[in-house]
Amino acid sequence: MDLKEIQNLIKFVSNSGVAEVKLETGDIKITIRTTLEGNTPDITYLQQAPVQQAIPQAAPVAAVAPVAAAPVVAEEDSKYVTIKSPMIGTFYRKPAPDKASFVEVGSTIGKGDVLCVVEAMKLFNEIEAEISGKIVKILVDDMSPVEFDQPLFLVDPS
Known part of the structure; x- marks a missing residue:
C-alpha cells in the first residue's frame, strides 16, 4: 500500500x-x-x-495527510482563493536549495501545478494547485514551520 x-x-x-x-x-x-x-x-x-x-x-x-491543498475562499477578500496547508510540516518554496522557486507572486498557475513542498517526518509532499489562476501573495516564508489548514497562498482565479 x-x-x-x-x-x-x-x-x-x-x-x-x-x-x-x-x-x-x-x-x-x-x-x-x-x-x-x-x-x-x-x-x-x-x-x-x-x-x-x-x-x-x-x-x-x-x-499521511492529503497532498492536494483544498482551496478555500478568503474571508478578507472574496475574489481571492486561499490555498491552505494540508498538513503540519516545514514549508519549502524550492525543490532544492540550488533550484528556483516553484512559484513567485504574479506567477500564473494551472490545476495540478506544484506550488511548494511541505516536509513532514522526512517525507517531502508536493502541494499541487486545485485551481487555475495567478499567485497574488505568498503568505509563508521559505523554510518556515506550517500548521494544518494554515493559509499558504492567495490566488486570483480570474
Whole structure:
C-alpha cells in the first residue's frame, strides 16, 4: 500500500462519518479513528518489517495527510482563493536549495501545478494547485514551520 492509497483512505473515512476503520493487508495494519467533533482522524500505521518501527500514534497525521491543498475562499477578500496547508510540516518554496522557486507572486498557475513542498517526518509532499489562476501573495516564508489548514497562498482565479 503506497502513500496515495493511504491518503485516499483517510479522506474517505473523514468524509464518511464512520467512527473507526481497521485495514490489514499482508504485513501492513492501519487503524483510522475519527472523533465526532470535527471528524479529525487518528491514524495508527504499522508495517511489520524488521527495519521499520511503528509510527507513533500522535504524529502520523502529518505523514499521511492529503497532498492536494483544498482551496478555500478568503474571508478578507472574496475574489481571492486561499490555498491552505494540508498538513503540519516545514514549508519549502524550492525543490532544492540550488533550484528556483516553484512559484513567485504574479506567477500564473494551472490545476495540478506544484506550488511548494511541505516536509513532514522526512517525507517531502508536493502541494499541487486545485485551481487555475495567478499567485497574488505568498503568505509563508521559505523554510518556515506550517500548521494544518494554515493559509499558504492567495490566488486570483480570474
